[in-house]
Amino acid sequence: MxxxxxxxxxxxxxxxxxxxxxxxxxxxxxxxxxxxxxxxxxxxxxxxxxxxxxxxxxxxxxxxxxxxxxxxxxxxxxxxxxVRKHAGDTAIKVNELEKRMDQLSGHDNDSSHDKREKQLKESIGHQxxxxxxxxxxxxxxxxxxxxxxxxx
Incomplete structure (x- = not known):
């Protein structure tokens, strides 16, 4: 105990x-x-x-x-x-990609565009x-x- x-x-x-x-x-x-x-x-x-x-x-x-x-x-x-560090690194890239796609499509400030409610959690692993x-x-x-x- x-x-x-x-x-x-x-x-x-x-x-x-x-x-x-x-x-x-x-x-x-x-x-x-x-x-x-x-x-x-x-x-x-x-x-x-x-x-x-x-x-x-x-x-x-x-x-x-x-x-x-x-x-x-x-x-x-x-x-x-x-594993968890790499998952966090991948989340950073996915979040950046989503933001860039919204900017390129012109939907970055569009409230009618379906967006994920939250970004993927990026800090889940360790150095x-x-x-x-x-x-x-x-x-x-x-x-x-x-x-x-x-x-x-």
């Missing part, structure tokens, strides 16, 4: 940290980042790394649980910076440094959770 708590703390902390980190880059405090995907640090990487760290410290690096959590974590992190940032955060939270619980 403590491993799950460590993972949830990591996910929550990563989501919260996205707001000030983005504000430092853009100057805008966008609180929607707390529930958004993408950005620094990766909450997916933080959660799975925290869980794997806790399990490794609790049960040992030779345990089946640790092995499973490592494999699961690697798949999640690969997906975050691979490698965002995944590493989440993993480092998860490593620390997993260790703190384990040693804090052990000292009680």
């Amino acid at each position: 403590k491993g799950i708590i460590a993972a949830l703390i990591s996910i929550g902390l990563a989501q919260f940290l996205k707001v000030p980190i983005r504000a430092m880059k853009t100057g805008v405090w966008d609180w929607r980042q707390i529930v958004g995907s993408g950005g620094m640090p990766s909450s997916h990487a933080a959660g799975v790394t925290s869980l794997a760290t806790y399990i490794g410290l609790k049960l040992g690096s030779r345990s089946l649980d640790f092995a499973l959590s490592i494999i699961f974590g690697l798949i999640v992190m690969y997906d975050a910076q691979g 490698p440094e965002e995944v590493v940032g989440g993993a480092v955060l998860g490593l620390f939270v997993g260790m703190i959770t384990f040693f804090n619980q052990r000292n009680k």
